[in-house]
Amino acid sequence: MKQLKNKYKMEIKYKPAGQFEETRFExxxxxxxxxxxxxxxxxxxxxxxxxxxxxxxxxxxxxxxxxxxxxxxxxxxxxxxxxxxxxxxxxxxxxxxxxxxxxxxxxxxxxxxxxxxxxxxxxxxxxxxxxxxxxxxxxxxxxxxxxxxxxxxxxxxxxxxxxxxxxxxxxxxxxxxxxxxxxxxxxxxxxxxxxxxxxxxxxxxxxxxxxxxxxxxxxxxxxxxxxxxxxxxxxxxxxxxxxxxxxxxxxxxxxxxxxxxxxxxxxxxxxxxxxxIKTPWIVTSCLWTEALKLKAVVWLSELTNKPFLKLTDKDYNDHGMSALLAEEGTAYDLNIKMFNKLQHTITGWPGGKPNSDDSNRPERANIPKKRVIIFSPHPDDDVISMGGTFDRLVEQGHDVHIAYQTSGNIAVSDEEALKFAEISMSLTPDCKASHAIIDNLNNKTGNNVDSHEVRRLKGLIRRSESLAATRYLGLDDANVHFLDLPFYETGTVKKNNLSQDDIDIMCRLIEAIKPHQIYAAGDLADPHGTHKVCLDALFETLEKLKHNKYMDDCRVWLYRGAWHEWESYQIEMAVPMSPDQVLKKRHAIFYHQSQKDGVMFQGDDSREFWVRVEDRNRLTAKKYNDLGLADYAAIEAFKRYHFN
Incomplete structure (x- = not known):
């Protein structure tokens, strides 16, 4: 086999199988x-x-x-x-x-x-x-x-x-x-x-x-x-x-x-x-970056079922990490260092705490009122993935904007759309549009793509649910933006490739708001790929806009959706939630009624999204507690994306 072209950055060469230097595991x-x-x-x-x-x-x-x-x-x-x-x-x-x-x-x-x-x-x-x-x-x-x-x-x-x-x-x-x-x-x-x-x-x-x-x-x-x-x-x-x-x-x-x-x-x-990749110190000698040190200590803590501050020299030596210990001095010194590093990710002020020392906080204190854009790939990812943080940002007085990147119409069942169309027809019996929608849905077969009118109705259902949820969290309708990115509007699961029109829509919103913070979905495990396309759209937009002066003050925080969470060592901002906030987040999710029962795209997990996400947030809090940190009811997690 030919080697890879040099223009590709890679971890190992693309060699003939017989020449591959396998690890003892592979x-x-x-x-x-x-x-x-x-x-x-x-x-x-x-x-x-x-x-x-x-x-x-x-x-x-x-x-x-x-x-x-x-x-x-x-x-x-x-x-x-x-x-x-x-x-x-x-x-x-x-x-x-x-x-x-x-x-x-x-x-x-x-x-x-x-x-x-x-x-x-x-x-x-x-x-x-x-x-x-x-x-x-x-x-x-x-x-x-x-x-x-x-x-x-x-x-x-x-x-x-x-x-x-x-x-x-x-x-x-x-x-x-x-x-x-x-x-x-x-x-x-x-x-x-x-x-x-x-x-x-x-x-x-x-x-x-x-x-x-x-x-x-x-x-x-x-x-x-x-x-x-x-x-x-x-x-x-x-x-x-x-x-x-x-x-x-x-x-x-x-x-x-x-x-x-x-x-x-x-x-x-x-x-x-x-x-x-997961535990390279078991396979070979490592260049111990700060990120790798935290990853290794989290792994050792979970493996030994000990919090950070109880790990010993023997724990490190017994599990292939003697080189790390030799570099750091003693387990005590390393444990304190990593404990503090993780402790500093926790904040109840996702927009930064005004008039405070922010040297050990994830966000800045010197911009007391931040302009914030929360990008949501579908019209419910915002409350599912970061509803508690969303609520906290609004309560703490920031200028919060929600941007729903797609209409989400494909995730509305035909039965749900038919229900709304029949209500509409009952109110206005002579409405031709309602009759056309009902006929289209009743005569739909496996090969049919929803008509434009049906897609519009399904999109309006998602839109009304989103507005109900954002109003519940105290956000003005003027700060809710429905982008309806064109790549999504095919009427089928298969979407179009990103186009310049998609990027232009994203650019116009960011240029209009000039945000200090952007939140976006970094979960690439959703079963129909929309999250990835939406994230790619953001990355391309940031690349185009990054030279603007206002972008110097902008930070991007990635949340994950209902399928996976950031690992403890990846988290750079952890926002704890009280039991009351957990309930408030749940109620916000409930406003997305078309997605609550029998949702079409829930993957291999039969739990409803609100149950999944509560379990996930509790598990994140438990992991922090098991590592020796404070015991919270739930935690939402974020990782920073550096675009400059």
Missing amino acids: KIHNVIFNSSTEGSLTVAREIADLIKDKQKSNANCILGLATGSSPIKVYEELIRIHKEESLSFANVITFNLDEYYPMDKNNIQSYYYFMHEHLFNHVDILPENINIPNGSVSSEDLYEYCIDYEMKIKALGGLDFELLGIGRTGHIGFNEPGSHFNSGTRNITLDHITRVDAAPAFLGIDNVPRKAITMGVGTVRSAKRIVLLGWGISKANILKKTIEGEITSHVPATYLQEHNNTTFVLDKGASTELTR
Whole structure:
């Protein structure tokens, strides 16, 4: 394999698997990139080079391809190389890993539709060279069909390159837990977690097929070259099990440990649970930065079940941290230092405490009344993720603005929209718009996208709920901004890429308010990716505006949503809440009634969002207390983003 281009900053080189210097924990060659985009560009270049090499010898290039969110950027880059660098796909024959069953190829949820939408419609591949499992084949013919699919791959000499993603069950393709080492193409029943993960695309788990056709593990393993893509913190645990665990049918991806030319391409989020990333002092000698020291001491405290101030020299020496102790002197000195560091993150004044010494506080005291923008990707992330801090900022007299980045209309169920439309029609029986909405909803099928009128109604439902919540917390309606970023307004789970229009909308708001503080969602684990796009929009906006003088006084604080929280060692501002504030936050969340019961996009956690977030805030407070700090009812946590 060719090495990465020097323009990519990376932790390790992209070397042939056989030359990878594995740690004693890792059993599969893996490379970690700063972002999924960088990793995707590199994988696309390897595929493009393989196609060109095959063309030189007048040979076909046999590719195994994956679907889902993981390979989308790879396909986008391949399209770019085709259009801008004249890469031809005329010699490419593709075999897709899987397809839902039953599934019509024209259904927008089909992988046939996905592949044509994301790759095949944009390159010069011959239609007869595209092979995707047929989700419409009859049950009587299915067994023979799977054998024929398998034999066609073998007749062409096998796969030259197989591109994979990984599911949270450890599946590759749809080879769910229990799949056999030598399994071939077959019909399979999907694991519940797999169906939960697919639910956002199908607007609810009840609409997700229970079966699929998949290439087998044996078929995948016969490929000459395998690259698996792993993006995001939600994949971190399963990737650790796959890379470091024992080979087991319970995690089918572990079978790849015995393939001699496999590379896992990860981003930083996906790598966080690997031993050499999570606890590097166990693997090798470390350059002990202040951040790494805090991470190590938090880890040791949690491992030994001791608060900071009770850790001993022996605790450090027994757990591979003698070098840190030698650098710091004694456990006592180090413990005090790290205790103070964490203690200084706690503040009841998220906007800064006026007329106080702020040298050991997260925020500044010298701007008593701050202009604040809270960016909320969906119209409820503000109160779910930082409702207590929001309340505190308003109570303490800051000029708080809420900016809802998207309308959130896709998360309103058809039943909820129908209820409002019928109320509207009862009030104004002659209203044509209400009649049109009711007809559209009653005649909607699986392939239909909501009409503009239905999307508008659903957006208005979310908007009215947001205003009710912000009024409850004492915010004037004039300080509530509905940005309705265009990238979101597709009517489907699949969103458009960010455009200049999105950035311009963000820029105009920030330029108008000139904030001293910006709060934004830094949780990239939401199941439909809107948080990430909204955060990318903010980062691009900050890059554009950072040279303005007013941005010198602006700080950006990232909160996390209802799926993950910052680890204790990552937190730079911890805002404690009293029991009364916890209840007030709960009531603010309740105003988002359309999202309260049976919400469509809650991931694999069946708890309602208000229950999740209360448990999460209590757990953060408990972790602080276990480390030896004060015992609070709940804590909201933030990490600062440095853009200058």
